[in-house]
Amino acid sequence: MIGLRRISAKLLTPILRSNRTCKNFVLTKYCSSVPQESKITVNGIKINYVKVGNGPKPVLCLPGAIGSIWSDFKPQVESLDRTKFTVVAWDPPGYGNSRPPTREFPLNFLEKDADWAVKFMQALSINRFSMLGWSDGGMSAMILASKYPDLVDRMVIWGGSAYIIEKEVKLFEGMRDVSTWSERMRAPLEKLYGKEEFAAMWGRWVDAQLGIYKERGGDILKACLPKISCPTLIVHGSKDPMVAPEHPPYLVQNIRNSRLHVFEEGKHNLHLRFATEFNALVTDFLTK
Secondary structure (H helix, E strand, O other): OOOOOOOOHHHHHHHEOOOOOEOOEOEOHHHHOOOOOEEEEEOOEEEEEEEEOOOOEEEEEEOOOOOOHHHHHHHHHHHOOOOOEEEEEEEOOOOOOOOOOOOOOOOOHHHHHHHHHHHHHHHOOOOOEEEEEEOHHHHHHHHHHHHOHHHEEEEEEEOOOOEOOHHHHHHHHHOOOHHHOOHHHHHHHHHHHOHHHHHHHHHHHHHHHHHHHHHHOOEOOHHHHHHOOOOEEEEEEOOOOOOOOOHHHHHHHHOOOEEEEEEOOOOOOHHHHOHHHHHHHHHHHHOO
8 A cells, every 4th residue: 555654643633433444544445545456366266356445235346358457447446435335346367467367268258257256256255245247247247146146136237238239240340450449448458468468368259259149149148137136227328339229128128126227428438437427326226
């Protein structure tokens, strides 16, 4: 943790409390103002994660394709109320700093991530939790909620779908060459993975989408939806170029006890672009 050594006693006084400790200080949420990454070994793989807050409601953040804690959930890790939530964000095996292993994408990779998420949370001794799932992470969250209903309290998903359509396959294929991406999109991932591995990993992900479309008729998790019983908030950005407009209504129609909230100006990364509004929405839903 940085920035504490020279904080004056006068500045510390308003935030001193008697019920939480942080190193040699007794602090409130300032204790984890710079969240520290940790690792835990799960079935022989070192999983990288951050855990902040001491709230009564554990929340697992599941990132999107080739995403990581900081690329996908920085505003949530830093700003969700730590007196209400215990926020856990992870790099799934092969993503971010949970490497090795090299990330591969069999057609059931989303289900594998769901199973890993359960093992990971159990390793942290968290046996019931809510989920924030973005894009691929939202799909894994739905699979998890259908397979392990007793473990899930509530779920918020956005940027995901239960199936792939031809238009999306063409979109993904058109994005295969990462050199055509904007510098803003490409640079953080190249820094994280290196140029060659980033391009190779993304290519493997695109291949998996094509495989799902060709071998499964695009079906990712349709059969899972009727098995989901937890209260579910489906969030959608009206300007999301990655998610066809038909997907959110389909999820609402097939997941009982679900509702839809639309960000009219939102795109795929609506939780980053409209972080304050998104965090308020999530807080209200998860604390009901």
